[in-house]
Amino acid sequence: MQLKLLCVGDVVGNPGRRVLKAGLEKLVPEHGIDCVIVNAENSAAGSGLTASQYKKLVAAGANLLTLGDHVYRRRDIIPVLESEENIVRPANLPMQAPGKQIGLFETAAGPRVAVISVLGRMFMKPPTDCPFAAVDRVMKKVPADVKVVVVEIHAEATSEKVAMGWHLDGRVSVVFGTHTHIPTADEHVLPGGSAYITDLGMTGPYDSVLGRDKQRVVGTMISGVPSAFDVAEHDARMCGVIVSVDSTTGKATSIERVCYHGDAHGM
Numbered sequence: 695m696q697l698k699l700l701c702v703g704d705v706v707g708n709p710g711r712r713v714l715k716a717g718l719e720k721l722v723p724e725h726g727i728d729c730v731i732v733n734a735e736n737s738a739a740g741s742g743l744t745a746s747q748y749k750k751l752v753a754a755g756a757n758l759l760t761l762g763d764h765v766y767r768r769r770d771i772i773p774v775l776e777s778e779e780n781i782v783r784p785a786n787l788p789m790q791a792p793g794k795q796i797g798l799f800e801t802a803a804g805p806r807v808a809v810i811s812v813l814g815r816m817f818m819k820p821p822t823d824c825p826f827a828a829v830d831r832v833m834k835k836v837p838a839d840v841k842v843v844v845v846e847i848h849a850e851a852t853s854e855k856v857a858m859g860w861h862l863d864g865r866v867s868v869v870f871g872t873h874t875h876i877p878t879a880d881e882h883v884l885p886g887g888s889a890y891i892t893d894l895g896m897t898g899p900y901d902s903v904l905g906r907d908k909q910r911v912v913g914t915m916i917s918g919v920p921s922a923f924d925v926a927e928h929d930a931r932m933c934g935v936i937v938s939v940d941s942t943t944g945k946a947t948s949i950e951r952v953c954y955h956g957d958a959h960g961m
């Protein structure tokens with residue numbers, strides 16, 4: 695059986711949440727998507743995810759959720775991370791860090807999908823364990839019946855993301871990058887059968903600097919004077935990839951970039 699996965703990049707603030715809802719309403723039926731995986735680390739005003747937003751994203755059609763370096767910015771997400779099956783914390787945080795390291799979702803068609811997320815180490819905070827060793831450790835704990843495994847590398851450096859793709863090729867269905875908020879044009883299926891992209895791009899306002907008010911960011915970069923980087927408003931888009939996977943082997947057969955444009959004047 696072919697399963698179709700939609701992987702969606704970092705949801706930023708209210709414009710991101712709104713365009714995600716509209717984008718899923720359109721793309722999920724249009725493409726016959728079986729499972730939607732969403733990075734939600736910037737949902738709450740640009741940093742973190744609240745418990746009530748978690749519920750809204752799930753109601754909007756997010757089946758599996760990942761976070762990133764902003765995982766614990768909103769503390770009320772911690773009980774959600776500890777209790778829900780479909781949301782994960784980065785796997786290479788300290789062992790005592792709250793939250794699950796494997797997220798699971800049972801598709802309507804039957805096969806289950808697993809997601810694992812790791813943080814990169816180059817130019818990243820907080821300090822973490824080796825993401826390559828962490829993903830190898832966690833993959834041993836994926837239930838044997840789960841053949842479709844998705845890995846997120848949430849990292850700044852393209853080299854670290856590309857290396858993770860090669861490290862996992864043939865052992866997982868998809869490796870996608872997040873965190874840099876800019877879609878990359880390198881989506882392809884690696885020789886071993888893992889679909890790969892360096893960055894999904896963000897889901898949020900593109901009339902901005904990575905989702906933040908452009909005047910504030912540019913002004914701060916020019917003057918050196920810090921200011922509050924509010925979430926921008928306009929040109930909201932939902933960006934990601936659609937991957938077809940053979941649910942028996944777990945191998946990907948295709949990967950295609952998608953970008954849903956919301957209201958050009960803001961959401």
Ligand SMILES: [Fe+2]
Pocket residue numbers: 704735736762873874875
């Ligand atoms: Fe992000």
Ligand SMILES: [Fe+2]
Pocket residue numbers: 735762763764848872873
């Ligand atoms: Fe991030």
